[in-house]
Amino acid sequence: MSSDTGGSGRDEERLDTGRIPRPRDAVDDSPSAGDGGPGLSHQVLKSLLGAWALSACSAEETAAVEEHLTGCARCAEEALRLRDAVGLLHTDGSLDLDPMLRSRVLEGCLGRRPARIPVPSWAAPYDAETARLDALLRDFGDAEWHAPVRLKWFEDERQAHRRTTVAGVISHLTAVDGLVSAALGLDDPLGNGEKPLSPTGRTETYWSSAYHPPTRTVREPWRDQSHTLVRTVSFAGRGVGELSVPYGAFALPLEDSLLERAFECWVHGGDIADAVDYPYEPPSPPHLHRMIDLAARLLPATLAGRRRAGLAAPARGLVTAGAPGRSLHLEVEGRGGGDWYIALDSPAAMGSPDHTVAQVALDGVEFCRLVAGHVPPVEAAAGQEGDREAISDVLFAAASLSRL
Amino acid sequence: MQQRLARGEAAALGELYDRFAPLVHSQAHRMLDDEEAADLVTREVFGYVWENPDAYDPKQGPMRSWVARLTHRRSVERLRATHGEAEGPDARAHDEELEHRVRKATAAARADYIVASMPASLRSALELAYVQRRDYRQAAADLGVTGDEARRRLRLGLQLLSTASPRPPDGSAPPGYGPTS
Numbered sequence: 150m151s152s153d154t155g156g157s158g159r160d161e162e163r164l165d166t167g168r169i170p171r172p173r174d175a176v177d178d179s180p181s182a183g184d185g186g187p188g189l190s191h192q193v194l195k196s197l198l199g200a201w202a203l204s205a206c207s208a209e210e211t212a213a214v215e216e217h218l219t220g221c222a223r224c225a226e227e228a229l230r231l232r233d234a235v236g237l238l239h240t241d242g243s244l245d246l247d248p249m250l251r252s253r254v255l256e257g258c259l260g261r262r263p264a265r266i267p268v269p270s271w272a273a274p275y276d277a278e279t280a281r282l283d284a285l286l287r288d289f290g291d292a293e294w295h296a297p298v299r300l301k302w303f304e305d306e307r308q309a310h311r312r313t314t315v316a317g318v319i320s321h322l323t324a325v326d327g328l329v330s331a332a333l334g335l336d337d338p339l340g341n342g343e344k345p346l347s348p349t350g351r352t353e354t355y356w357s358s359a360y361h362p363p364t365r366t367v368r369e370p371w372r373d374q375s376h377t378l379v380r381t382v383s384f385a386g387r388g389v390g391e392l393s394v395p396y397g398a399f400a401l402p403l404e405d406s407l408l409e410r411a412f413e414c415w416v417h418g419g420d421i422a423d424a425v426d427y428p429y430e431p432p433s434p435p436h437l438h439r440m441i442d443l444a445a446r447l448l449p450a451t452l453a454g455r456r457r458a459g460l461a462a463p464a465r466g467l468v469t470a471g472a473p474g475r476s477l478h479l480e481v482e483g484r485g486g487g488d489w490y491i492a493l494d495s496p497a498a499m500g501s502p503d504h505t506v507a508q509v510a511l512d513g514v515e516f517c518r519l520v521a522g523h524v525p526p527v528e529a530a531a532g533q534e535g536d537r538e539a540i541s542d543v544l545f546a547a548a549s550l551s552r553l
Numbered sequence: 554m555q556q557r558l559a560r561g562e563a564a565a566l567g568e569l570y571d572r573f574a575p576l577v578h579s580q581a582h583r584m585l586d587d588e589e590a591a592d593l594v595t596r597e598v599f600g601y602v603w604e605n606p607d608a609y610d611p612k613q614g615p616m617r618s619w620v621a622r623l624t625h626r627r628s629v630e631r632l633r634a635t636h637g638e639a640e641g642p643d644a645r646a647h648d649e650e651l652e653h654r655v656r657k658a659t660a661a662a663r664a665d666y667i668v669a670s671m672p673a674s675l676r677s678a679l680e681l682a683y684v685q686r687r688d689y690r691q692a693a694a695d696l697g698v699t700g701d702e703a704r705r706r707l708r709l710g711l712q713l714l715s716t717a718s719p720r721p722p723d724g725s726a727p728p729g730y731g732p733t734s
């Protein structure tokens with residue numbers, strides 16, 4: 150784009166430059182040889198107009214430009230225009246978009262015209278959480294992408310840590326979301342060869358396959374994959390929710406797997422937000438409720454596994470499959486909370502209010518922090534009543550659901 | 554994207570939002586200077602696109618500029634609606650005041666749009682000079698370019714930006730949003 154299209158005859162015209170508003174005070178620049186002064190050509194002076202309008206030249210150059218403007222109508226006209234343009238700039242960076250606006254806008258749209266191909270309700274938390282994390286990442290500069298993050302989880306009965314960066318966390322999410330992609334027959338970010346199935350193994354493989362530490366370039370593949378997953382499950386039709394997603398040591402039906410991925414996305418979004426000192430809210434109450442429900446459903450089998458490993462107290466009795474058994478009442482307070490009855494003696498038993506031997510009460514977000522391995526089980530529950538052994542076993546089992 | 558929206562794919566609506574919501578919301582906010590009104594315009598714009606995906610004509614330019622034009626139109630309507638019509642002897646002054654407001658808000662919103670759409674090399678030069686108050690030599694060093702190049706970028710960036718302001722003798726719409734329909 151050129152602004153030098155005016156009639157050439159106007160060059161000789163002299164303008165009253167008193168009308169031209171002065172720029173902000175020139176930047177205090179220690180003058181050095183060649184910093185302007187007399188003898189700058191029309192070409193150079195013209196090239197300085199943008200910097201002049203932004204008060205970004207040396208004092209000598211500023212003076213030389215202003216001297217020139219009294220004699221050159223064309224430059225004076227452009228100078229005026231560029232100064233006006235500076236007035237359109239502002240420093241109040243981009244406004245944070247309310248993350249909850251997304252669901253309100255989408256609901257409004259779908260109320261006006263129902264979707265012919267809806268996103269399954271069990272995929273909604275994943276859709277919402279990936280969008281929320283992506284919005285957090287949107288304005289990150291290099292400094293934020295490389296900010297150190299300390300990942301925390303619970304392993305071998307104690308807190309484990311791992312240092313990475315914001316970009317490293319996104320790589321981790323990409324690698325583990327890739328499990329779901331692979332199960333659906335989509336491209337696996339780890340490629341087509343042999344690769345581990347466990348989330349930790351996949352992450353280590355993905356991290357070490359990069360030649361350089363991860364940078365902001367990790368965002369797009371992660372986001373593309375999450376968009377593709379949501380799209381694919383929308384088209385897949387009924388029944389796809391039961392498709393088994395293998396995690397190595399265990400497997401989850403797709404419905405639960407995407408819920409687990411939504412949970413991880415929120416937890417790691419929180420890790421990232423902490424690292425760069427941003428606020429990060431919990432998921433919407435209905436989504437939080439689903440996440441808590443998933444953890445509560447996983448607890449009986451986890452307890453059984455820990456019992457086999459000698460990490461939990463032995464079962465107190467045999468329960469016929471499907472029959473109500475000894476239970477712990479998990480009372481989750483706050484928005485998204487509710488009451489769950491965790492069968493203690495067998496994953497096949499049914500949790501039952503009538504067979505409650507212990508009760509634990511805690512806030513929903515706090516429960517999720519326990520499940521994420523962010524708070525030690527001994528510090529987790531606000532209210533405890535009844536069988537202490539059962540309470541301890543359940544809280545440790547909850548923490549053991551966490552991993553890298 | 555247009556086909557997917559027309560097919561009624563909710564996932565496409567989500568992607569549309571993820572792609573354009575920052576643009577729509579910040580443009581509406583710049584026009585209306587009100588968070589709630591900007592939220593409302595955002596809902597209206599996405600509602601319109603979702604209900605009328607065929608209204609977009611790719612021959613008229615990229616979807617982004619179409620969405621920006623829709624946002625501008627809705628924001629102007631809202632600005633006019635909230636400031637109402639005046640009657641009586643002051644009506645004329647009121648109308649002029651309102652039109653002045655619309656023009657000013659439009660220029661500010663277009664300027665944002667231009668800054669967001671210009672090449673990153675120009676945008677970062679402007680940011681260094683304007684936000685971080687670096688002079689052009691410092692900006693050149695930060696960007697790893699020559700002083701000549703930094704001066705060129707600052708001037709070009711401002712020239713692009715200056716097209717946001719409506720200039721009275723020029724009656725046609727400023728070129729900010731690409732082709733107008």
